[in-house]
Amino acid sequence: MKLTILGCYAATPRTFTNPTSQVLEIRNRLFLIDCGEGTQVQLRKNKIKFSKINHVFISHLHGDHFFGLIGLISTFALLGRTNDLHIYGPKGIKEIINLQLRLSNSWTKYGLFFHELESKESEVVFEDDKVIVKTIPLNHRVYTNGFLFQEKIRERKLNLDAVQNFEIDKCYYQNIKNGKDITLDDGKVIENYKLTFDPIAPMSYAFCSDTAYDESIILDSEEALAGKTMHSTAKEAATIASKASVKQLVLGHYSTRYDSLELFKKQAETIFSNILLADDGKSFEF
């Protein structure tokens, strides 16, 4: 899992900072999370292929989180994109984008699908064989969601020595990896745990953008790796991370008022020890 921070600052951009946008690579899928003004340029600078982005998640309709979306959609069209693009965001986002495409008389030739969100309960917004994405309803001035990106549990790892010792035919290997017990020709049942090792634990990334302090956003998954971005203080973020038993907290949505980010880290570390500081252009591999 790789997280690339394209921008992590709030609005009123300065010369060298960018509003919010992140790219999460998980099980070979790329998810774009928020899309502040200038995101398309940040994607270029970070050498992320436009064609690999098929899903864009918008947390809320404040400018520093979505003003770059129309530019990205237009550029995809100008570059002759053909594969579908899916946008997940608050109700209204479709009207904003379509109005601008209509008035500029420049419709996309690729499929542009809007998945508008308005529920105040967590819901599954994306799912395939390897990844599931759920909303995390947040508490902000306008309707806002965080997003929880979860790897699905991988198949179990075959214990090659064990299956050879039991002389199990290769055609059963996939069943074993799927967790099934095996009945030998003599009727003896070999339990799965004797034939396999545990798979790598699935990872999760929770993007929690602008929110006031609110314990109800705590994740119930023990394996969760939480990213918490502010409007709450760094300390509050750390408190949520601690209560949610996450393994790692990435602080990453700063007001442009502050020149040094180290203070945020120090504040948060009084509550929770495993803290990373996001910054524009930084990547984290987990």
Added chain:
Amino acid sequence: MKLTILGCYAATPRTFTNPTSQVLEIRNRLFLIDCGEGTQVQLRKNKIKFSKINHVFISHLHGDHFFGLIGLISTFALLGRTNDLHIYGPKGIKEIINLQLRLSNSWTKYGLFFHELESKESEVVFEDDKVIVKTIPLNHRVYTNGFLFQEKIRERKLNLDAVQNFEIDKCYYQNIKNGKDITLDDGKVIENYKLTFDPIAPMSYAFCSDTAYDESIILDSEEALAGKTMHSTAKEAATIASKASVKQLVLGHYSTRYDSLELFKKQAETIFSNILLADDGKSFEF
């Protein structure tokens, strides 16, 4: 008169180029012309004071000419701007901006005035005591205007030796500067040209963005200084400049397909000799 190029490239931004935006300073007034994505950052980089921008002219609703406007308007609001902002642009621009302000629940506290354009004839869109701005209807895929920024004729310069020789009282000086003749106490009339020098010739700047070749856009003012930006070829721009008897042509809207701009200049110079090449961050003083 000073022209600062914030960006002069068409859409599909590359890492180090910016879509169209220019700042024209004329008689101590600042006019922002077009506002592609990232314009607010370009304004910062070029150290142009946000508070001095009170009038924004948008040529047409293609993204590379206006996607940065909503961000600029929002940033002005976040910074606590109080003075009015006037936007001149094609019909529809008000709906685009207001929809986004409404959905993000972030209205401006300053006066935001839209002057929506839909005429196919040239019209005066701004006028004060020193400057007048007219539209130049252009021929593009969507409704498009160029803009002609004209200094008004300045007052005549007093010939101090002459007025002293004729012993004219100072209270008549303003009338003389305004071009009036003077009747002396003995009834003798002194014609104005004997008391004054010609003022500096007024300058004009014509911003002609995306247009096909079209002679009808030629300006009738002899003193015009034309800026012609493309979609027509550089040669066509030079032909228009030549037929319009402008003094200087600034080429300045390039497709991102081209790596070198010198070729544009060479092409245009086969038709018209006085050519400047715009580039992001360049300023021209006239």
